[in-house]
Amino acid sequence: METRQDFARLQDLFGWTHSYFRSCPDFLKPCIFYLSIFPKSEIIRRRRLVMRWVAEGYSKFQESDSAEENAEELFAKIVELSMIQPPERTLSTNRRMVWCQVSAFFHEYIISRPKEENVTFALEVFALNGCCRQTSGRTGRHLIIEKSWERDRIVFESIDLSRLRSLTVFGDWKSFFISESMKVLRVLDLENTTGVTDKDLREMLKVLPRLKFLSLRGCSKISNLPSSVDNLRQLQILDVRYTSIVTMPASITKLEKLQYIRAGTITTPVDRKGLQLVGVKVGSGVKKLTLLHTLGIVNVGAARGKAILKELRNLTQLRKLGVSGVSKKNSKEFCSAITGHSHLESLSVSLHKDNQDCLDGMSVGTTNETFRPPKKLQSLKLYGPVKQLPIWIKQLSNLRKLNLEMDVLSEDDIGVLGVLQELCILRLLLNPVHDGEVKFCVMKAGVEERCYRKIKVLEIASRSMLNLTIGAEAMENLELLKVGCCNTGPLPKFGALKHLK
Template identity: 25%
Template sequence: MEGAAASAATGALQPVVEKLTALLGDEHERFKPTRGEIELLAQELDAIKAFLIEKSEVEDPGEEDRLWMKDVRELSYDIEDSLDEFMLHAGDKSAKPDGFMEKIRSLLENTKSCHRIAKEIEDLKKKAIDAAERNQRYSAGDQPVASAYIASVDPRALAMFEDVTKLIGIDGPNGELIRLLEKDETGDGSAQQQTRVISIVGSGGTGKTTLAHQVYQKLEGRYNHRAFLSVSRNPDIKGILRTILYEVVRQKDFEAVIKGDYVSRVDGEDQLVTKIREYLTGKRYFILLDDIWDVQTWNSIKDIFPMTSCGSKIITTTCTNDVAQECCRSSTNGHIYNITPLSMADSTQLFYRRLFNPEEKCPSHLEEISGQILEKCAGLPLAITAISGLLSSKKKTKEKWDRVKKLIGCGLERNSSDEVMSKILSLSYFDLPLHLKACLLYLSIFPKYYTIGKQNLIRRWIGEGFIHEQNGISAAYDLGERCFNDLINRSLIQPAGRDKFFEVNSCRVHDTVFDFIVSKAIEENFVTLIGEPGVNPIAGNKVRRLSIQNDGEIPSELVLSSVRSLNVFGGNMEIPSLLEFRLLHVLAFEDCKQLKDDHLADVGNLLHLRHLRLNHANAVTKLPEATAELKHLGTLEVHGHDTLMEIPAAICQVGRLECLVTLVVTDDYAVLPDKIVDMKALRVLEGVSVYRQSINFIRRLGELTDLRKLGMIFVNSYADEEWEEKYEEIVSSIYKLTKANLDSLHIYTLNEPPELLDNLSKEHPDPLGLRELVIEGDAVSGLAAWWGLLVNLQKLLFCADESVSEEDVETLRSLP
């Protein structure tokens, strides 16, 4: 894929080769002492890169090759770290050299620096040649051509996920489960007061988690105290108990029960068990414990549950009957629910629904091979979705499908479900184009069962360098969206939510697929996970991408100097010092209520930072002034903030910043500094509270002619004596932007007179280039007058909480 700068297979070789090539292209004689060494190093790495790409297509390259590939990937990161260190030390802050070449020139101004870089390059070349000599078989083969992009999500893929739900879930044969849970909700007798325990047992891939999660979603609203978490193999019992405690305690009881964010850290397991049990006594609760592997784990947890408690419910899932029996033995009101594989008829329906349109039938030449493939899937819904997702990217020929069948393996239908799933997921992974491998493995940084926003994920991919920004973030985002859609179409990720236009805007990863991704990512040292149950950092590995979750604590022996991506999930772990992460490209905090201003004080030292995200970091009151020193920052996201956050005016100095998102969810809306309108590279700007901004800001907003998406908020209570002038200026700015490059306009109004659209159409009656228009509020009108101007409109959402004029109603009725 053009522009896939970094990848799972080749590490950082591509960006390293590009940086070295940039050095060779310099016209000045000052590079003459090192030019030959740089050229040899670039050639050596380019040849190695071609071999790595070739080997990445092999499912099992052999232990010797696998170790060599890992060594070369690690070397590529080390080389890029060295180049980045040059950049860090080269910059004279007073002169502020801009860009890689300028910083290198600054570095070479003195002889000492010149000799140092020459020695470093000689050392790096020697390391590359040593790596090559350990494996003499690399050759400069052609890079495989990535499969064509699929521009949108295939409706058949979405329909297939719905069908899985119906076949194994509430609306299908296994709807019996929810009736079992509701069985004791009416009538009288002692059973009504007993906690109901249902243990779902079945082999891997049969849909236990899907079924349990659906039931949980349907019933959770009936319970004030609830928790859903994955236990998994080799669990951290204390961590699980802490998670349950934080989930079941209601907000109003939080301080009294937990007594501070970090108190539960010092509690032992027995103390936590007692604390949870005492809190739940006499209360109605609903707990889902997914993926319990052994009896000992259940026995370590079970005492937190009072078994006579107002009709409470516990669901567990497991692969073993012994665990299911032990879970149900804890209550006189227990029941084992066996989930069975799909019948061949249901398997065929699911398979065909993904691969053929509703009006199509399976071609006769594919019927026999389809049956043979389905036999290997053994009625496992996940296996069927994965293999049909793989086949969806192939031509519908007997030869292509027969090759896939042979790759699955002979006699697989007689193997365990875990072996079936492992083989099919491995086949699906190695069938991916190079760029999609990295995008898929990156999902391992998120906690299990996490709902991942599409925009969040794509912007992270761009920040990580998996998708090149050669033509700007907007173009890169379009490529990222195609990668996202491709992974859905291949059934490797599942759609989780839809936006206002019913397009997929978030995803989840099936727990079995997630386990596979984590295993592969750790094997290739792609990520390091702290706090994921059963996963421990491998001693001696350099940390490249770090994810901290589930109250995880960074081991003191972990070396953090090479981390390029730091991702923190949750509000109960300590925030590490940013001084330890000088080479960061991506910094993201998700739901970190403990994050405060002083934790971000050193962000100005992260000179390579491309992506900064603060999501529900409510204790942060301002971004540091030093944020303006981040010359490579392309995306700044601030989401879900319930207080005003101060954004420094100097942020306009970040010339590459193309996406600034300040979505706020309460009545307090961020005031953006006037100088933001000097950021001519800006492509996305959301959360602009018009009446809180200065007239100068609103007037100059129309100068951001590269803006692609604009979100505005009109709140009448914020209107001051200048509101009429602001109103006129925003109408003028909207017109200028729509005549330039603005594609998407979102308007939200609250207690606002509904004349905005009327005024825009009257004052500027020329056609507008918008492709997407969202208008929401208590009273909006003027669509009829505006409609004739929207000649390129593709998406429209018009939502009024109160009245809509008859004229607008007629306009909406006339839409094709």
């Protein structure tokens, strides 16, 4: 870009940019150059990027922080440098951004750097796009197959894959993308790649023994995770969410380096609005995976569900947990499973059908001791729908994000949620039998009190017509409001919403 004559007037800007990069700490530079793996304008899941950094070894475990926590800090630093930003038309709250995009200018600069500069930070990226011709000189450590590439087998087989450390595929999959020469491949990222089959997966597990990161997220044709997954003894990150996998093989418990498991298939029940993730069945022995910090969604309503809940108590490093199938029959075991998790920050719970009140007055085990939720909990998702707001929600002083499915949100419930001091994102799915009213207003001695003071995002979906009112003293910092009803009704009534965008 710098050598193009039409950009001659921008030499001062290029000089400043080069100086800007050189001034970045060396520990950040591999992460910055790694952004060139994603095509220009690609919208990237933050967690996808962060977990890839972990697998590549850019973020290490330290006494005070896990490798993932350190990777999140690296991400935050790059955001501060304005190299990563939220996608257009999205709102950034004081929660971490879920989706991100590389700045177009910095992306162009990164991929234009001389190859020698990238080698300094162990990054050699090679992309297949458009109409690539056969050549004997193609090699690199990171291969990207873009949507635009015509999938020419002859061209692909001309590439030296012996040093390849990561393979990322966008668009259509072809079975010849996997080669026995990929002996040192550590990252295989097929998120939302189309056409990947169970047969392809069996071949991957056979020839890629050094994988640390395997993502099949969104590969809906994958329905079976073979028992041969235990060949991947170095595997740290496994993402099979939005596939058709409903059962984890027993052999997965042999992968003792696993830190991250994301699973769950989509179903669309007739009696429920929107999509719902169904958990996967896991066998005994999950307690052996003591390095796990992210696990979900696990179906604890299946056979041996109570035994699985008891094993979850051993996974003391969990920071993110998702379960489905919680019912009156296993609610005490569920409480016991999460009570001792001092690191737990995110919890997702889907209730078994016709068990909407199983979270009310929960107690622990056989002692009937009152349930105390994890103190560090910042994100909570309750689906069911919940019949009434569990009383223990009042204790969640650090809660920042709440997704809640209920039949009706009562005045008392509104009062409880209104005093959660840190709550900034509230998403409600309401299932009232008749048209209803929701009024975000807390009254005390006849005087309206300030409430929901840190709420920035409010999203409400209702199966019936909804009359929504936001009081004059409520949600003073609200920036984003989304309301969706099956039936049209009166426009919402707002108070003084100064920051609404």
